[in-house]
Amino acid sequence: MTNTPDTAFGFAYHGNPLERLSEYRGDAEWMAGHRSNPQARFVFFCEGKPLVGTDSGPLSVLWQEQAGAVFAPIEKEETILLGFQPDTRAPVFAAALAADPVRIEAGGRKLIDIRSLALQGVLPPPQLGMLAQASALLHWHTSHRFCSRCGAPSVMALGGYRRDCPACGGQHFPRTDPVAIMLVTDGDACLMGRPPRLPEGVFSTLAGFIEPGETIEEAVRREVFEESGIRVGAVSYMASQPWPFPASLMIGCHGTALSRDITMDAAELEACRWFSRDEVTAMLADAHPQGLKVPPPLSIAHWLIRRWAEGQG
Known part of the structure; x- marks a missing residue:
């Protein structure tokens, strides 16, 4: 089946084009044949960062196996099949390099964390999607x-x-850990908060992990009430984003507030308040009078905020 990526959202790690063909993974002969394919390409990670080619032309994270083998043998038993490129049908694998990062970063090669790559916009969206898949799986194998x-x-x-x-x-x-991330609104106002991890002046949507035995809608209502004291009624799904830090799925939602009085959980948030649509529009344009901002475009939080500010939902 062809995997047609939906790249209309614009946020990072979305739109992985690889065809996974998961139904064949249990066939050892099939796997071995693709593992030895001379057209196979690899994404290599070292200490959690992908190997990026910077010597000439556009940046790329797709390598021939020899590029990683010069540092250390690539163990076939510890190689992950990510999937197949839809245009060439070439397999794409992921592997970890057990080598000195200083030695690796020579001859036009760099180890760059995937958040920086997304923020800088220096890779095509399909390659960011591949990196998200590879990073999550390699992290899981390392820790299990x-x-x-x-x-x-x-x-x-x-x-x-x-x-x-x-x-x-x-x-x-x-594992993939589901996270509910939601923009709660009441008319021409939306609710945003400031957890301590955000840079100074940045406000974002509220979010939290979905717990066992809980629906997405229930998680939205619980998290919003726990963090802000706001009751939420109707909840609708908007979009989702792989979030490889280390392996979450951000499930973007819209919630309609039933109350306006905030009782903030100071253990979770440094600040929480209602913002008018005009105020959010100024934040998106970096023109807020107090210098307040929203998260960068790499995140689904930015997409949820911008979509609402522009009157799309």
Whole structure:
């Protein structure tokens, strides 16, 4: 099946074009054939940062296997199949490099974190999507080397989408942590807050992890009430964004407020207030009289805020 990326949203890590063909991952012969394909390309990570080519032309994160093998052998057993490029049908793999970062960053190569790459807009959106997939999976494998049932070393299986325990037979699968992120509005006003991690003067949508046994709508209402004391009625889904820090899915929602009186949770937020549409428009244009801002365009939070400010929902 062709994976047609939806790139209309504009935020980062969205629009991964790779065709995953997940139904074939259990076929060892099929996997081995693609692993030895001379057209195969790799994304390499070292200490959580992808290897980026900077020596000539546009930046790229797609390499031949030899580019990583010069630093250390690429272990076939620890190589993840990300998917297939829709135009060339060439497989794309991900692997971690166990090498000195200083040695790697020579000859037109750099290790650049994926947040900086998104902020700078120096990579095509499809490559950012591939990096988000690779980063999340490689992080999971690094932090799940041992079976959580018996503690024995586990091994990669299904092209990187499972780890098996030879000792007890346990099977373990990669995690994606769902996060509800929501813009709550009441007429021509929207609710935004300032968690301590944001740069000075930046206000954003509220957000929180969805808990077990909870719907998206319930998570939106709970998180907003816990952080701001605002009751939310109708909740609608807007869009979603992979967020590889380390492996979340941001589920963007709109909520309609049932109250306006804020009771802020000071343990979660430094500030929380209502903003008029005109005020938000000024923030988007970097023209707010107090210098207040919204998050950068790489995030779905920015998209939710801009969409509402422009009267689209």
